[in-house]
Amino acid sequence: MTPGVEHVAGSPAPRSADVAKLAGVSRKTVSRVLNNEPYVSDEARERVLAATEELGYRLNHAARALASGRTRSIGVVALGTAGYGTASLLMGIEQAVRNAGYALRVINTPDGAPKSIAGAVESLLEQGVDGLVVSEPIVEGDVALRIDVPVLFLGAPPAFTATRTLTVGVGAHPLARAATEHLLDLGHTTVHHLAGPRHWYATKDRIEGWRAALTERGAYEPPLLNGDWSAASGYAAGRALAADRSVTAVFAAGDEMAIGLIHALREAGRRVPDDISVVGFDGNPVFAYVSPPLTTVRQPFDAAAEEGIRLLVHAIEEPDTALPPASDPPVELVVRGSTAPPPPPPSGLARPAAT
Amino acid sequence: MTPGVEHVAGSPAPRSADVAKLAGVSRKTVSRVLNNEPYVSDEARERVLAATEELGYRLNHAARALASGRTRSIGVVALGTAGYGTASLLMGIEQAVRNAGYALRVINTPDGAPKSIAGAVESLLEQGVDGLVVSEPIVEGDVALRIDVPVLFLGAPPAFTATRTLTVGVGAHPLARAATEHLLDLGHTTVHHLAGPRHWYATKDRIEGWRAALTERGAYEPPLLNGDWSAASGYAAGRALAADRSVTAVFAAGDEMAIGLIHALREAGRRVPDDISVVGFDGNPVFAYVSPPLTTVRQPFDAAAEEGIRLLVHAIEEPDTALPPASDPPVELVVRGSTAPPPPPPSGLARPAAT
DNA sequence: ATGAAAGCGCTAACAT
DNA sequence: ATGTTAGCGCTTTCAT
Numbered sequence: 001m002t003p004g005v006e007h008v009a010g011s012p013a014p015r016s017a018d019v020a021k022l023a024g025v026s027r028k029t030v031s032r033v034l035n036n037e038p039y040v041s042d043e044a045r046e047r048v049l050a051a052t053e054e055l056g057y058r059l060n061h062a063a064r065a066l067a068s069g070r071t072r073s074i075g076v077v078a079l080g081t082a083g084y085g086t087a088s089l090l091m092g093i094e095q096a097v098r099n100a101g102y103a104l105r106v107i108n109t110p111d112g113a114p115k116s117i118a119g120a121v122e123s124l125l126e127q128g129v130d131g132l133v134v135s136e137p138i139v140e141g142d143v144a145l146r147i148d149v150p151v152l153f154l155g156a157p158p159a160f161t162a163t164r165t166l167t168v169g170v171g172a173h174p175l176a177r178a179a180t181e182h183l184l185d186l187g188h189t190t191v192h193h194l195a196g197p198r199h200w201y202a203t204k205d206r207i208e209g210w211r212a213a214l215t216e217r218g219a220y221e222p223p224l225l226n227g228d229w230s231a232a233s234g235y236a237a238g239r240a241l242a243a244d245r246s247v248t249a250v251f252a253a254g255d256e257m258a259i260g261l262i263h264a265l266r267e268a269g270r271r272v273p274d275d276i277s278v279v280g281f282d283g284n285p286v287f288a289y290v291s292p293p294l295t296t297v298r299q300p301f302d303a304a305a306e307e308g309i310r311l312l313v314h315a316i317e318e319p320d321t322a323l324p325p326a327s328d329p330p331v332e333l334v335v336r337g338s339t340a341p342p343p344p345p346p347s348g349l350a351r352p353a354a355t
Numbered sequence: 356m357t358p359g360v361e362h363v364a365g366s367p368a369p370r371s372a373d374v375a376k377l378a379g380v381s382r383k384t385v386s387r388v389l390n391n392e393p394y395v396s397d398e399a400r401e402r403v404l405a406a407t408e409e410l411g412y413r414l415n416h417a418a419r420a421l422a423s424g425r426t427r428s429i430g431v432v433a434l435g436t437a438g439y440g441t442a443s444l445l446m447g448i449e450q451a452v453r454n455a456g457y458a459l460r461v462i463n464t465p466d467g468a469p470k471s472i473a474g475a476v477e478s479l480l481e482q483g484v485d486g487l488v489v490s491e492p493i494v495e496g497d498v499a500l501r502i503d504v505p506v507l508f509l510g511a512p513p514a515f516t517a518t519r520t521l522t523v524g525v526g527a528h529p530l531a532r533a534a535t536e537h538l539l540d541l542g543h544t545t546v547h548h549l550a551g552p553r554h555w556y557a558t559k560d561r562i563e564g565w566r567a568a569l570t571e572r573g574a575y576e577p578p579l580l581n582g583d584w585s586a587a588s589g590y591a592a593g594r595a596l597a598a599d600r601s602v603t604a605v606f607a608a609g610d611e612m613a614i615g616l617i618h619a620l621r622e623a624g625r626r627v628p629d630d631i632s633v634v635g636f637d638g639n640p641v642f643a644y645v646s647p648p649l650t651t652v653r654q655p656f657d658a659a660a661e662e663g664i665r666l667l668v669h670a671i672e673e674p675d676t677a678l679p680p681a682s683d684p685p686v687e688l689v690v691r692g693s694t695a696p697p698p699p700p701p702s703g704l705a706r707p708a709a710t
Numbered sequence: 711a712t713g714a715a716a717g718c719g720c721t722a723a724c725a726t
Numbered sequence: 727a728t729g730t731t732a733g734c735g736c737t738t739t740c741a742t
Contacts, residue, residue: 062420063719087442231641263644289618418735
């Protein structure tokens with residue numbers, strides 16, 4: 001039994017004036033209480049809260065937004081896949097936004113093309129948001145819009161201009177580098193890279209991390225392979241790669257592509273990790289339970305989302321203060337069973353092949 | 356080069372009065388054009404549209420909502436996992452909502468507990484929504500709230516009362532049944548079931564479909580196993596199951612649990628599908644690329660979301676009309692490599708074990 | 711087919 | 727510490 005008044009269906013929703021009357025104060029005092037403003041006596045506050053409860057009063061956000069010019073909403077432009085990475089990032093953003101006391105408006109751009117992003121931003125702005133999050137946009141083309149709220153670019157550099165832009169990386173560069181170095185440390189001469197679709201910033205970032213590791217070690221940089229994040233595209237790349245006997249290590253830009261890749265390799269008679277090592281990217285825990293368990297690098301989605309939203313909220317609420325510095329998320333390499341030292345050189349002069 | 360006026364930062368955003376003045380009409384006419392109302396001459400409409408464009412005018416949703424009492428937003432209470440199923444359903448909802456011309460507000464309830472759901476609903480109502488979607492809520496406990504907008508329960512029966520409630524199943528029952536029947540058809544005497552967490556409606560639904568298939572064929576109903584949707588929980592269940600030599604077929608309520616299960620089975624020396632067949636649930640395409648490729652049943656997330664939103668929008672816009680009937684989504688069994696006929700009876704009288 | 715006036719429920723600025 | 731007044735930018739009457 002919850003105490004409280006049963007409301008007849010159809011009775012109009014109570015307004016702040018009703019609360020004020022019941023509490024015996026003015027509407028402004030009600031407003032003060034509801035917004036945690038100072039200069040309200042404890043007694044008045046008590047009475048207002050009690051009246052609010054008794055009437056089942058719910059503040060009207062539209063009216064508040066209209067009067068105050070602030071919506072207490074943050075809009076996010078998300079990329080339209082149901083993949084582990086995208087979904088994890090979105091959940092992280094949702095939680096961070098809610099914890100900061102803001103509401104969330106979401107628009108998905110199925111393709112992530114500049115035009116779709118522009119449309120999404122425009123629509124979010126019209127709906128009314130105090131800030132915008134643009135998650136991992138594509139890098140081609142331009143977006144020309146009048147944007148007068150701060151914009152957070154998550155995992156990518158600013159893709160367009162706004163009053164105030166912020167950027168928080170998801171640390172893909174060092175992660176890609178760590179993945180590549182892991183393979184190099186194992187003794188592989190070089191590491192091939194199965195990248196994501198061109199035009200994605202996430203793709204570019206990982207390529208650069210991979211390249212940096214190779215360059216630093218003076219390793220040969222093999223030609224790039226491109227997939228579309230899907231396991232099917234990884235499988236296709238794997239078929240092509242299996243024919244090349246010189247390949248002993250591959251770093252895939254996504255776990256799912258890595259899974260497809262491994263499948264193709266094994267179908268072609270190449271053993272993983274005995275003949276070829278594969279590292280994924282993202283850290284989806286389910287791939288600890290496939291054969292071989294996938295070595296991967298964990299993306300700090302929650303940390304990136306939290307950090308980003310913290311900055312965005314700061315930019316919204318204290319536009320003139322300097323931003324607190326961004327902290328770099330830790331690199332987390334998850335070594336499982338899909339990586340091993342390279343196989344001994346094929347037959348030949350050195351010594352007879354061991355078992 | 357996009358044509359249009361460059362706006363000086365800081366100049367106030369244009370209002371409908373500005374558009375009206377530029378177009379030489381009244382504010383009401385502007386409003387009519389923007390809302391596609393009748394009784395506007397083509398000429399006036401043209402002029403208004405041109406002025407809108409020229410000023411870079413954006414309608415203020417908060418003001419509209421306040422004046423009209425309608426927000427053109429739909430709120431969704433989602434369950435907080437980044438799993439393939441949940442994420443797919445959310446994307447489907449987002450797209451359907453957007454196509455219907457509504458904006459989306461999302462709140463995630465990490466645990467899905469009744470209290471969290473109540474909090475989420477309350478918050479969404481306060482933010483202002485014309486309708487609510489509650490996705491696969493947990494079945495325990497009560498939620499007592501005054502809700503005066505239509506509510507769509509997706510994949511579960513109504514969990515609380517509102518002005519108007521709608522329900523759209525995701526068709527889990529027939530899907531679970533099809534999965535079980537597939538195994539029975541293969542010749543298995545019975546089928547074990549690795550269910551999801553208790554209290555989830557999705558769990559209950561699948562159990563019932565499984566049980567119905569078993570009962571209809573007169574098959575013995577083995578005791579239930581429970582997981583938490585994760586691969587790790589599937590792995591734990593698999594370890595327990597591997598000891599029981601009588602088990603030849605398992606239907607797991609989620610793909611990830613199936614993957615964990617298979618992993619444990621194989622570690623224990625049981626071959627899949629030769630010794631034990633496993634069917635998953637959801638249809639995540641990546642599991643076509645593991646060994647063995649996972650036989651599963653595809654959930655029609657997009658269809659369910661679309662159907663549900665269609666109904667919800669109907670309830671919002673024409674509260675008095677009867678609802679168009681819901682169409683049942685098709686059952687899609689995806690047979691891959693994790694299922695096969697049961698192994699021949701162990702040693703004994705029949706005939707010597709082959710190979 | 712178009713316009714003028716009123717008001718949605720709240721907060722801002724300025725009282726007191 | 728509290729109240730009063732005047733809008734926020736739109737849509738709704740109801741005129742014309």
